[in-house]
Amino acid sequence: MPTKEIINKEPVNFIQAIIDEDRKNNKYGGRVHLRFPPEPNGYLHIGHAKSICLNFGLAEKNNGLCNLRFDDTNPSKEDREYIESIIQDVRWLGFDWGDRLYYASDYFERMYQDALTLIKEGKAYVCDLSPEEIKEYRGSFTEPGKESPYRNRSPEENLTLFQQMREGKFEDGTRVLRAKIDMSSPNLNMRDPVLYRIIKKSHHRTGAKWCIYPMYDYAHPLEDYYEGITHSVCTLEFEDHRPLYDWVLSSLHFPEPPQQIEFARLNLSNTVMSKRKLRFLVEGGYVSGWDDPRLPTISGLRRRGYTPEAIRNFCERIGVAKTNSVVDIRFLEHCIREDLNKKAPRVMAVLNPLKLIIDNYPADLIEEMDCENNPEDAEAGSRKVPFTKELYIEREDFHEQPPKKYFRLSPGGEVRLKNAYIIKCTNFVRDEITGEVKEVHCIYAPETRSGRPGAERRVKSTLHWVSAKFALKAEIRLYDYLLLDNNKEEDQTDQEDDHYFIKQLNPKSVEILNDSLVEPSLKSAVAGEKFQFMRKGYFCVDTDSRADHLVFNRIVSLRDSWEKIMKNSQ
């Protein structure tokens, strides 16, 4: 019998390890409570999805709770419109915050009272320095800061001044409330950080009630504490702020304060995640809007056809650590293919049609071919697809002079038409002017119809097709990476100039096909429905789609080993 433990422990990320330890020690009475705290100043993207999945996922795994909280402490940057979209996106991803939808703005009075406490205890003061002077006084990496001349005002004077700030007696930028910590701290965040500033602007939730607003560093720990948060998960750039986070809570003598834990934000290759660049693309007209299917926004991914399951699975599998990393977008593609392979009905669509005429097939015959909806799902059943003398096949499925290893259709060659017959190419005709192949002729072998004994015969290749008579026209939008290769770390930062950024844009990030043909069963497809166009990829009905004008978005192509063979032979 084994003396050693042979249980293979599922690896847990470092945050779960901290939670495990805390629960073991009965810290917070064993409670686990997290929160996802977006600022309502933009649309959510897949980087936020990582954080959402992390926070809600951790709560779920540990029998805890996760709040949705809007960190709306800056009325000059925030807006109502974002709140709705964020709520919709988090819900769409499949998470539930129960009745715990909170707003930082709901705590403004309490935060103000806590600020009064700090002032009374001599831990905060009103400073009259201008923004420029505060900057000067802060010092630099190598030089300590200088103390503000207003640093030693009495608590009484500070109280009066702070109250007057609240009452609107002073103009924007003329006074702030500062924490009295240490102007010579090597951590610049501790050099008497600003706690409150004056912003005479209407707030989307509190209206004109306030004209002073708390800074993130002051508000966030309080919000967490008020809500009973135990583990406050945020991204790496806040590591330097942790001492301040802790300072606020301990200066107010709060017992069992929440703890801030930082992890590395998600970077994805071949796309952009920074708010600034996303906005640049939308406002500059480089994309059609925040839900452009090329963007990594949640709304863009949704419109593109990504499923919440695939996104959650992706977020789960990329892991959580503190190393700056750039995840290859191919991994995201893998996750959506994996999900859709199980779920998406197969259907035939010809993106670039080439006419195929079966010379020995009766002109007026229509056969209803039985087609399996999904070989990966026995429950999916089957459907009938009409087969006629004149068909369309994919232009690239015929080659006059086939390259090596090409086993699709070519003069004299045989292929099977999926769920139908084996055909043999007898001839083809060219357009007299362009020289382009205009139609291909073939003969079929009646005994080889799928399901019949003669169908046993094997040929090298199987092609998809649509009936010329019954096919529906469709617009198909082929999406590709937003950016050309940018998987270098420096490309992920927000620093470079716009010219460099524009040069990285993939000029072929979308290609629109207007003459595609799809099988008639797609007539009633509705926006959001997803299909596998056999041998081509996964597609989703776009919101622009109408009954008389079908529009499909390519979510992702199928893996294509033929394409690889071609590429490697060059």
Place this chain on the structure above:
RNA sequence: UGGGGUGUAGCCAAGCGGUAAGGCAAGGGACUUUGGCUCCCUCAUCGGAGGUUCGAAUCCUUCCACCCCAGCCA
């Protein structure tokens, strides 16, 4: 230059002193009425250099690289 972080394969990522998990990508093969799916195989000595130890990715020393911080943004 001060402070805070991080360095394990092309990309993520386990590992916590006992002889490098897993996934993606890549390459090879089997199967196939999707060149899809599925299955099988291949693919690293752990940023560098010293040291401690029977034994080091794991401990110590030192060096190097990269990321973040000088908003009254979050």
